[in-house]
Amino acid sequence: ISSSKIASDGEMLRGKVMKEILSHGFYTSELWLRNSSGRKIPVDMKMAAVVSEAGDESNFVITITDIKYRIKSERELRRLADYDSLTSLPNRSKLTVQLEQSILLAKENASLLAVLFIDLDNFKNVNDSLGHSFGDSVLIAVAERLRSCVRRSDIIARLGGDEFTIALVGLDTLDAVVKVANNILLAMQRPFTVGEHDLVISPSIGISVLGENGSDVETLLSNADIAMYHAKNHGKNNFSFFSDSMNERLINRIALEKRVRLGLENDEFVLHYQPKIGLLSGHIVGFEALVRWNDPERGLVAPNEFIPMAEELGLIGEMTWKSLKVALKDLRRWRTHNKSMYLSLNVSATHFHDQSLILHVNNLLTKFDLPPEALKIEVTESALIKEPEKATQTMLELNKLGVELALDDFGTGYSSMAYLKRLPLSTLKIDRTFVSDIDVNDGHKAIVSSAVTLVKAFGCNLVAEGVETKEQLDFLVNHGCEKIQGYYYYRPLPATEIEIILAEQKKTD
Numbered sequence: 247i248s249s250s251k252i253a254s255d256g257e258m259l260r261g262k263v264m265k266e267i268l269s270h271g272f273y274t275s276e277l278w279l280r281n282s283s284g285r286k287i288p289v290d291m292k293m294a295a296v297v298s299e300a301g302d303e304s305n306f307v308i309t310i311t312d313i314k315y316r317i318k319s320e321r322e323l324r325r326l327a328d329y330d331s332l333t334s335l336p337n338r339s340k341l342t343v344q345l346e347q348s349i350l351l352a353k354e355n356a357s358l359l360a361v362l363f364i365d366l367d368n369f370k371n372v373n374d375s376l377g378h379s380f381g382d383s384v385l386i387a388v389a390e391r392l393r394s395c396v397r398r399s400d401i402i403a404r405l406g407g408d409e410f411t412i413a414l415v416g417l418d419t420l421d422a423v424v425k426v427a428n429n430i431l432l433a434m435q436r437p438f439t440v441g442e443h444d445l446v447i448s449p450s451i452g453i454s455v456l457g458e459n460g461s462d463v464e465t466l467l468s469n470a471d472i473a474m475y476h477a478k479n480h481g482k483n484n485f486s487f488f489s490d491s492m493n494e495r496l497i498n499r500i501a502l503e504k505r506v507r508l509g510l511e512n513d514e515f516v517l518h519y520q521p522k523i524g525l526l527s528g529h530i531v532g533f534e535a536l537v538r539w540n541d542p543e544r545g546l547v548a549p550n551e552f553i554p555m556a557e558e559l560g561l562i563g564e565m566t567w568k569s570l571k572v573a574l575k576d577l578r579r580w581r582t583h584n585k586s587m588y589l590s591l592n593v594s595a596t597h598f599h600d601q602s603l604i605l606h607v608n609n610l611l612t613k614f615d616l617p618p619e620a621l622k623i624e625v626t627e628s629a630l631i632k633e634p635e636k637a638t639q640t641m642l643e644l645n646k647l648g649v650e651l652a653l654d655d656f657g658t659g660y661s662s663m664a665y666l667k668r669l670p671l672s673t674l675k676i677d678r679t680f681v682s683d684i685d686v687n688d689g690h691k692a693i694v695s696s697a698v699t700l701v702k703a704f705g706c707n708l709v710a711e712g713v714e715t716k717e718q719l720d721f722l723v724n725h726g727c728e729k730i731q732g733y734y735y736y737r738p739l740p741a742t743e744i745e746i747i748l749a750e751q752k753k754t755d
């Protein structure tokens with residue numbers, strides 16, 4: 247190898263080399279050289295001065311050793327020290343380092359971090375009856391499957407034997423942790439095919455949470471381990487939190503899930519209707535259908551206590567169709583009083599991307615012989631944000647049917663005006679948090695009045711919701727708001743009471 251080919255920093259190197267040689271008599275370094283075919287190779291270079299009889303250092307001996315293989319084996323050693331050779335997952339020592347970093351980050355961002363300790367149930371039987379090499383293949387398959395249950399940013403490691411650990415980072419709520427644990431249980435229910443065997447292997451999972459169950463790697467791991475034994479003692483193939491309070495939440499949640507399902511089967515979900523008042527006429531122009539759960543144990547339950555769960559369980563679609571059917575039937579009766587009255591239905595984010603939405607809406611309108619303008623669909627900004635393209639598509643299709651769209655909770659989201667302007671919205675509903683503070687908060691006053699201006703510029707209607715006082719009403723009227731929904735006029739009411747109100751209104755006309 248010609249020394250003239252020494253990599254780019256030649257000049258600098260020469261100065262440095264000479265300095266070293268003059269002071270120590272030799273120079274040694276690892277660097278990249280190119281061989282005659284132009285390929286870069288790592289080398290170890292040693293250079294020593296040959297001192298002439300006259301005492302000057304005019305000649306040098308250079309030995310160059312190819313260290314490609316040494317580097318490779320060093321890398322291999324490092325890999326062995328950090329990763330499990332069977333599954334290639336990080337091992338305990340690598341996990342500790344990664345987890346330490348994640349803990350620091352979670353503390354800094356005050357975000358949630360949960361450690362899942364996973365142990366396979368009865369794995370010893372697999373090894374004993376089918377042999378260790380079979381067991382090894384199963385562990386590799388288990389590692390793969392676990393990996394598919396978590397995000398890339400999560401940590402997954404094998405601690406040895408049939409023990410795995412997952413650290414979930416950046417989740418928002420404990421419910422999200424429960425969801426991942428549930429997904430793992432579900433994913434593991436599919437049999438593993440190894441050789442000619444189909445094998446079902448269940449895990450027991452223990453969960454500890456940063457902060458409440460420990461603030462360092464050691465404590466979090468050992469508490470997750472203890473929780474795992476709790477899961478084993480409770481029938482295996484399940485998961486358990488370290489804290490009693492968290493377990494209690496989990497048990498309540500599972501019970502609630504069952505009751506929501508049952509409630510839907512037993513038609514326990516009922517509709518209340520909140521009238522919307524047109525300020526020009528002072529009359530009811532339409533109704534918003536608001537679902538309540540008539541729970542035999544607790545009585546009427548508000549939607550925010552069960553809608554998120556219904557969404558998660560995939561039940562929201564069924565709930566919405568049942569509601570829409572009842573609501574359109576009621577509306578049809580009420581339209582004998584006033585042919586232009588309409589019904590507003592809230593449609594959830596998760597459901598808004600479902601293609602059957604359009605089909606159902608169309609079928610039900612036909613079934614009850616109602617024109618499309620008898621129905622408005624309310625959608626929240628958060629529903630739009632998740633998958634804006636799909637949401638826009640759904641909205642355009644609804645619009646094609648002639649069904650108008652209203653943006654609910656306007657002002658609480660982060661959508662840009664440019665984005666909102668592109669959507670086929672006929673109405674914006676200003677959120678009640680702004681309305682409720684009109685009397686006391688000048689900032690909110692300004693927001694409401696600029697919302698009115700904005701909505702007019704968009705060519706949309708504005709509905710103010712949550713109007714409770716005369717002062718709020720007056721402010722809105724003075725700023726040109728035309729439709730009002732709020733306790734000042736009516737609370738959400740059952741259909742029977744709406745009938746009475748409509749009959750009264752007819753009398754006074």
Ligand code: C2E
Binds near residue numbers: 536
């Ligand atoms: P939303 O669509 O913004 O509905 C308005 C909420 O404000 C209703 O709460 C209503 O009772 C309440 N409200 C109306 N006027 C006033 C007032 O003057 N003062 C106060 N303090 N509150 C007022 P509700 O019925 O508890 O519903 C909460 C949310 O649940 C709704 O917010 C909607 O997002 C959701 N929701 C309700 N029914 C359904 C449904 O059938 N499907 C879906 N996906 N979501 C629903």
Ligand code: MG
Binds near residue numbers: 534592624654
């Ligand atoms: Mg609404």
Ligand code: MG
Binds near residue numbers: 675
């Ligand atoms: Mg709203």
